[in-house]
Amino acid sequence: MKKITFFGQKKREPWPCFTHLAATANRRLCRALQVLLLFATMQANAINHFPGIPFFWQLLAKASNTASMPGHEVPTTCDYDPCNMAMVADCGFLVTSVTIESNGIYKICVQANDQNSPQSWVILNFPTQTSNDPSPCWTIATSNPSPFFFIQHIIGGSSCTLTVGVATETGCPTNVVTSEVTGCPLQTAIGINLSLINTPYVITFGDGSLAEQSSSNQVVHSYGQPGTYYICLTFTVPEPEPSYITCCYPIQVTSPPFCTCPEDVVSIVSVVPCTWVASLNFDLLNFPITVDYGDGTSPEVVTGPSATHDFPDNITYNVCYTFEPVPGSTLTCCELVSLPQCCLDAGFTIAPDYANGWESCYNPEYKITPNANCQGSPLEVQHLWEFPDGETSTDPFPPNQIFTDFAHAGALICVKHTVTCCDETDTEEVCFEHFPAAYIGTSGGVTNLSDLIPTTGQTVLQFIQQNANNSSLPLLIDGQLNINVANAIFSGGTWNMGRNSEIVVMGTNSVPRRDFVLSGTTIQSAVRLDLPLFAACCRWRGIRSEMLTYVNLNGATVMDANYAIHYPSFTVGSPFPFLRSINSTYENNFYAIKSVRQHVVFPRFQGNTLNGTTLLPQHVCGCTAENAIDFRNVGATSIVSINDFGQGTNQILNYERGFNFQNTQLNVRGFNIHDLRDFPTPSPGVPTNTAGETAIGIDFFWNTFGASRLDLDRVSFTDFDESGALSYAVRDRVSRGNHTLLAAAATLGSISTAGIAGGYDISVFSPGIMVSGSTIHQNTINTDGSSTSSSGSGFGITGNFTSAGNILRISDNHINVSSGSGNPMNGGIVLTSTEDLTQPFAIEHTTPLIWRSPTGSASASLGQGAIACGVT
Numbered sequence: 001m002k003k004i005t006f007f008g009q010k011k012r013e014p015w016p017c018f019t020h021l022a023a024t025a026n027r028r029l030c031r032a033l034q035v036l037l038l039f040a041t042m043q044a045n046a047i048n049h050f051p052g053i054p055f056f057w058q059l060l061a062k063a064s065n066t067a068s069m070p071g072h073e074v075p076t077t078c079d080y081d082p083c084n085m086a087m088v089a090d091c092g093f094l095v096t097s098v099t100i101e102s103n104g105i106y107k108i109c110v111q112a113n114d115q116n117s118p119q120s121w122v123i124l125n126f127p128t129q130t131s132n133d134p135s136p137c138w139t140i141a142t143s144n145p146s147p148f149f150f151i152q153h154i155i156g157g158s159s160c161t162l163t164v165g166v167a168t169e170t171g172c173p174t175n176v177v178t179s180e181v182t183g184c185p186l187q188t189a190i191g192i193n194l195s196l197i198n199t200p201y202v203i204t205f206g207d208g209s210l211a212e213q214s215s216s217n218q219v220v221h222s223y224g225q226p227g228t229y230y231i232c233l234t235f236t237v238p239e240p241e242p243s244y245i246t247c248c249y250p251i252q253v254t255s256p257p258f259c260t261c262p263e264d265v266v267s268i269v270s271v272v273p274c275t276w277v278a279s280l281n282f283d284l285l286n287f288p289i290t291v292d293y294g295d296g297t298s299p300e301v302v303t304g305p306s307a308t309h310d311f312p313d314n315i316t317y318n319v320c321y322t323f324e325p326v327p328g329s330t331l332t333c334c335e336l337v338s339l340p341q342c343c344l345d346a347g348f349t350i351a352p353d354y355a356n357g358w359e360s361c362y363n364p365e366y367k368i369t370p371n372a373n374c375q376g377s378p379l380e381v382q383h384l385w386e387f388p389d390g391e392t393s394t395d396p397f398p399p400n401q402i403f404t405d406f407a408h409a410g411a412l413i414c415v416k417h418t419v420t421c422c423d424e425t426d427t428e429e430v431c432f433e434h435f436p437a438a439y440i441g442t443s444g445g446v447t448n449l450s451d452l453i454p455t456t457g458q459t460v461l462q463f464i465q466q467n468a469n470n471s472s473l474p475l476l477i478d479g480q481l482n483i484n485v486a487n488a489i490f491s492g493g494t495w496n497m498g499r500n501s502e503i504v505v506m507g508t509n510s511v512p513r514r515d516f517v518l519s520g521t522t523i524q525s526a527v528r529l530d531l532p533l534f535a536a537c538c539r540w541r542g543i544r545s546e547m548l549t550y551v552n553l554n555g556a557t558v559m560d561a562n563y564a565i566h567y568p569s570f571t572v573g574s575p576f577p578f579l580r581s582i583n584s585t586y587e588n589n590f591y592a593i594k595s596v597r598q599h600v601v602f603p604r605f606q607g608n609t610l611n612g613t614t615l616l617p618q619h620v621c622g623c624t625a626e627n628a629i630d631f632r633n634v635g636a637t638s639i640v641s642i643n644d645f646g647q648g649t650n651q652i653l654n655y656e657r658g659f660n661f662q663n664t665q666l667n668v669r670g671f672n673i674h675d676l677r678d679f680p681t682p683s684p685g686v687p688t689n690t691a692g693e694t695a696i697g698i699d700f701f702w703n704t705f706g707a708s709r710l711d712l713d714r715v716s717f718t719d720f721d722e723s724g725a726l727s728y729a730v731r732d733r734v735s736r737g738n739h740t741l742l743a744a745a746a747t748l749g750s751i752s753t754a755g756i757a758g759g760y761d762i763s764v765f766s767p768g769i770m771v772s773g774s775t776i777h778q779n780t781i782n783t784d785g786s787s788t789s790s791s792g793s794g795f796g797i798t799g800n801f802t803s804a805g806n807i808l809r810i811s812d813n814h815i816n817v818s819s820g821s822g823n824p825m826n827g828g829i830v831l832t833s834t835e836d837l838t839q840p841f842a843i844e845h846t847t848p849l850i851w852r853s854p855t856g857s858a859s860a861s862l863g864q865g866a867i868a869c870g871v872t
Contacts, residue, residue, distance in 0.1 A: 089156020090114045094202050096135070096211040097232060097246045098164060108149060108164060109137040111211050119155035135210075165243035172247035173197065177231045179251040183329035184259040186223040190231060190251070192216070197247075201235040206251075226255045258325030261333035266319050268337060278319065278337050280307045286323050294318040314339040344381070346417045346428040347371040353400055359443035360478045360498040361538030362435065362526040365400040368415070382420040388413040389439070390455035402478075405453050407438040407463075409473055438467035441479035443498055448482045461485055468493025468521070476526055482506050489517040496526035497540035497560070507547030511575060514549045518556035518584075525560035525620050539621040539683065542566050542589065545598075549577045553584040560620045562686050564589040570597035574638075583607040583648065586628075588614060590686050592655075594630040599638055606670065607648030612655035613679070624679040626688060627660040628652040634664035636706030636737070644670025649714070652676075656694035656725075658717075662701045667711040673697040677721035695725030695756075702768070703735045711742040712751065719755040727757035729781070734768040741770065741808070745778035748814070752780040759783065759796045759815070766803035775809045784818040794818060796828040804837040811844040 090113050097109040112119060112134045121136055123129040125147075129138045140149070149164035178191040192201070192214075199215040206229035212219065223229065232248040267279050282289055282305050289302045293309050294317040300307065302321075311317060320334040348371060352364040359365075368385070385393040389406035393399075403413065414431040440460060441447040449461040456463060460481075467475045469492050478498035484506040497503075503523070507514040527538035542561030545551060551565060558564040564586045565579060576599045585608070586592040592610040593600075612625025629652075631640055640661070644650055650671045652658040658673035659666065678694040693699075697717040702708040710732055717729035732741055741762065745751040753759050759781035764770050781796040796815035799808070815828040833839050 089117060089158050091119075091153050091155045091158040091160040093153050093160065093162075094211055094213055095162070095164070095234060095244065096202055096204050097137075097234060098166075098244055099246055100166075101139075104141070104143075106140045106142065106147070106149075106166070107137060108140070108151070109135070110151065110153075111135045112153065112155065114155055115210070117155050119153065122152040122154075124150040124152060124161075165241060167237045167239060167243040167245040172245065176233065176247065177249035177251060179231075179253070181253060181256055181259070182220075184325060184331045186226065186253055186255060186259065187329070188221055188223060188251075188253055190219045190221060192218065192233070197233060198235045198237070201233045203234075204232045206230040206232070223253045226253050228252055258329075259331060261331070265321070265333070266335040266337050268339065278309050278311060278317075278339070280309070280319070280321070282306060282321075286325060289321050289323045291319065291321045294320065311337075311339055344419055344421055344424055344426040345371050346419045346426040348415075348417050348428060348430065350415055350430050350432060359500075360402070360526075362437075362476055362496070362498060362529070363402060363404065363439060363443075363478060365402050367400050368398050370397060370417070384418045384420075386416040386418075388415065388434075402442045403434060404439040404442050404478065405447075405460075405463075406455050407467060407473060408434055408436055410436065436472075437474050437476045437496075438463065438470065440464065440475070440477045441481060441498075441501070443478050443500065445479040446482065447479060448484045449488055450485055461488065464495070465490065468495060474526075474529055477501055477503075480504055483514065483516045486512075487515050487517075489515070490519070490521050492520045493522070495521065495523040496529055497523060498526055499538045500541055502541035503543045505543065505545050505549045505551060507545065507549035507572070507577065509547060509572070511548065513575075513578060514547075515552065516543075516549065517552040518554070520555045522557040523559065523561075524557070527620060528560070537621040537683070544568060545571075545577050545579075547571045547577075548575065551577075551579050553581045555583050556581075557585040557587065558589065559585075559587045561589045562683075563591045563594045565593045566591075567595035567598040567600060572598075574599075576601050576638075578603055580604050581606075581608050585609045585611070587611045588620060588625075590624070590626050590682050591630050592628045592652075594627070595632070595634065597633045597635075599634050600631075600640065602640075602642045604645070604647075605642050605650065606644035607650065609651045609653075610655070611651075611653055614654070621683055622680070624682045625655045626679075626682060626686070627657040628655045628673075629658070630660040631664040631666075632660075632662040633704075635704070636665065636708060639665040639667050639709060639711070641667040642669070642671075643667070644714075646670065646714075656689050657696045657699050659698040659700075660689075660696075661699070661710075663704045663708075665709045666698070666700065667709070668698070669712070669714045671715045672718070673715065674718040675721070676725075676727075678723070678725040692724060693726060695720040695722060695727045696731050697729045697756075698731070700730070700732045702733070702737065702739060705737055707738045707740070707771075708734060709740045709742070711740075713744065713746055714750045716751070717753040717756055720757070722757045726761075728761050729753045729756060729759050731761045733763045733765075734770070735765040736768050738769055738771045739764065739774070741774045741776070743776045743779060745780075748778045748812070749780040750778070752782070754782045755784055757783055757794055758798065760798070761795075762797070762799040762808075764799070764801045764803060764806055769803050770801075770806040770808055772807050774807055775811070776813060777809070777811050779813045779815075781813060781815045782818075783816070794826050795830055797830070799831040801832070801837065801839055802834045804839070806839050806841070808839075809842040809844070811842070813845075 092113045094111045094113075095108070096111050097107070099107050101107060110121070115134045119132065119134060121131040123138055123140065129140065131138070147166055150161060151164060152159060152161045173196040176193045176196050180189050181187065182189045194217050200213050201215070202211050202213050203219055204211045205221050207223055209221070228250055230248045230250050232246055234244060234246045236242050237245050265280055265282065267281070278293070280291065282302060287303050290299050291302055291307060292299045293311070295311050316336055316338040318334055319337050320332055322330060322332045325331050349369045350366050353367040354364055381396070383394055383396050385395070385398050387401060387403065388408065389403045411433055412431045413434045414429050416427065416429045418425060418427045440463065447460055449459065451460045452458070453460065453463055458466070464475060467473060468490065474496050475494065476496050476498065478501050480501070481503050483503065505514055505516045525538045525540060540561050542563040542565065543551065543558065544566045567577065578601045579593070580603050582604055583606070587609070588611070610628040612628065613623050629642070634640060648670070652671060652673045653675040655676055656679055658671065658676065659668065676695040676697065678692070681688050697715070698710070698712065700710045712730070720727040730743070743751055743760070759779070760776060776797060783794045783796065794817045796813070796817055797810060810829060817826065817828055829843065831839070831841060
């Protein structure tokens with residue numbers, strides 16, 4: 001193999017910048033001249049190797065007054081003050097290896113003198129290559145049989161340029177390197193036969209350490225591990241111009257016996273039972289030996305083959321002894337010595353930690369306390385704890401335990417503790433009462449349907465399907481349960497949920513949707529089992545949908561949750577998640593269905609009952625509810641449509657609001673909304689309605705840009721409790737965009753109210769506007785505000801408009817207002833507009849009517865059968 005190499009001797013003399021051209025005003029000119037001279041030098045160096053170099057470059061090379069021999073550097077910068085060398089960084093470097101591979105590829109390696117500063121390298125030919133490593137290597141392909149390479153090193157305020165020549169014919173001499181391990185640890189003397197190579201040379205040691213430059217016939221180097229290492233020497237050869245060669249020689253570094261610590265020098269001897277001393281055997285060591293017993297006593301100088309020491313306590317000591325395996329080389333060896341006493345006691349107590357570990361309302365943490373009579377013993381004892389759910393632990397003090405992922409049919413469960421020492425064992429088993437149930441998950445933990453239960457060999461999905469229908473062994477679920485399998489289908493049975501537990505339907509990013517099917521299944525708080533020692537307020541979080549899901553409830557019941565079905569944030573665009581619910585019950589949930597920014601498709605929603613609270617049981621966390629169906633900030637891109645398609649009217653009762661839609665369009669059909677009221681504030685962390693703005697059948701609010709729409713039919717509003725509440729059927733508030741209110745009953749009375757204070761409360765604030773198509777048609781509105789309201793208000797339709805040109809058609813409605821009060825809100829239709837604004841309202845075949853305008857500037861057409869009362 002051909003060899004090439006060079007190593008540079010750093011030269012720190014910067015060129016004079018002519019008449020100090022590197023001063024601040026002329027620094028750019030100085031640098032330009034230096035670059036010009038650099039290229040002149042490079043061209044001059046290449047004249048003998050590359051014919052045809054222009055004569056101009058030859059002249060510049062001569063003018064540079066710099067030798068064109070390999071290894072000479074060309075300073076090229078005027079950073080800082082070129083005449084002040086203290087300002088210039090060390091740009092010198094060594095060439096550690098230059099070789100020609102078998103395929104003709106050249107490989108060059110260099111090493112900066114300064115290994116820590118930011119720096120850069122450039123090979124200016126064949127073609128240009130760069131690096132920022134303090135010790136880079138380059139591979140260069142060229143067809144030239146004896147190329148020269150120009151390497152520029154830039155660091156801090158200085159630059160060094162070196163020329164590399166290639167040795168093409170000279171081979172590496174043999175028998176150049178010898179080695180011998182002369183001391184500990186692995187101190188190796190490397191001999192160099194200087195009669196066979198030129199000096200100085202650069203040596204690399206083959207262990208990744210930095211190279212060194214030397215002219216000596218011996219270099220001492222310490223290795224970290226024994227093994228084979230290659231010593232590589234880089235030096236000059238004279239052919240036909242000075243060029244460089246790298247020659248490598250293997251050496252074997254072996255650890256001599258005198259550098260190896262002997263084994264088992266320290267041994268434990270029992271004098272009498274439970275009394276131990278350490279005996280040291282120094283048969284193979286040189287004397288004297290200094291021994292530090294590690295117990296605080298003064299080191300002992302030992303001159304004989306053995307020593308015995310009585311330690312003060314039965315603990316572990318680090319015994320170290322120091323000696324010279326060969327003259328002038330010191331070796332220290334250490335051994336750990338333990339002086340134990342066997343003390344076996346597997347006894348322990350176990351009890352529920354109700355004070356600190358009652359996160360679940362039905363499955364407490366159990367605190368395990370080992371007996372104290374052997375605690376602190378220096379004896380090395382192995383512990384094995386075996387728990388009834390198949391879990392084990394080897395900790396001396398196991399953490400609090402929650403027994404889960406197993407089916408417990410008996411009244412007692414047992415924990416076994418085994419301790420082992422010096423081939424002796426002791427075992428203790430403690431049994432205690434634990435509620436019989438099928439347990440899954442832990443409070444604060446995460447469980448997947450696909451997880452495998454080691455004790456049964458089942459997946460969690462199979463475990464739930466097997467145990468949900470066992471009336472004598474209730475299914476208890478704690479923590480977060482991820483529905484992460486393709487088809488999660490459950491039929492019948494009851495799931496009992498721990499406090500703050502949650503079912504998360506882990507959807508997909510695209511079709512197909514993740515299916516979660518409950519057919520006849522009940523999901524409720526575990527506290528409904530009336531467990532012994534249950535914790536109060538055992539409300540769970542509910543079913544949460546993430547990404548693309550298809551939640552399908554058929555005859556199912558979801559109870560006692562913060563949100564029965566929850567879409568907490570926007571996670572997927574079209575196609576949207578589906579919620580199909582038929583003949584299902586949502587009971588005692590703060591919210592039945594809640595979404596924030598996420599559009600949801602309701603392919604079928606019929607025959608369902610959304611009952612906010614049944615007032616019992618108190619320990620499920622209060623007799624309170626917020627909104628049955630709550631959508632917020634879904635936006636104007638699409639309309640949320642909830643329709644029973646005439647297949648079964650849905651019931652909403654015992655909530656503060658039936659529908660609460662904020663910046664979300666709504667199309668609703670097939671609901672009987674009744675018995676709404678004002679409840680106390682629910683648990684912390686659950687959004688609540690503003691006090692007094694409750695008992696609203698449909699509360700629609702829009703304050704963003706874009707068109708909005710509220711479309712309803714086949715909806716009834718009855719028997720709202722007005723005490724402390726508004727008791728309105730529909731409240732429609734708009735402050736931006738074009739709005740359409742379409743309350744057009746397909747048949748007379750398919751939109752109706754009874755036993756409430758008001759029908760429609762409409763507010764349109766500028767710049768919002770009600771546009772063509774807005775209609776209230778064939779509604780039957782009966783109010784009894786005077787009987788329940790402290791204000792005595794009662795109305796059919798009220799409106800307040802602060803923008804002009806609102807289009808509203810009110811036709812063919814039956815309005816019956818029961819009010820004996822003189823409240824100005826009382827009346828069949830009361831529409832109020834800001835002064836001087838024209839409102840093209842159309843009111844036809846509706847009785848009775850009250851129209852109010854501050855100046856009479858608004859207009860309205862009164863159709864046949866209308867009665868005008870109290871117009872101002």
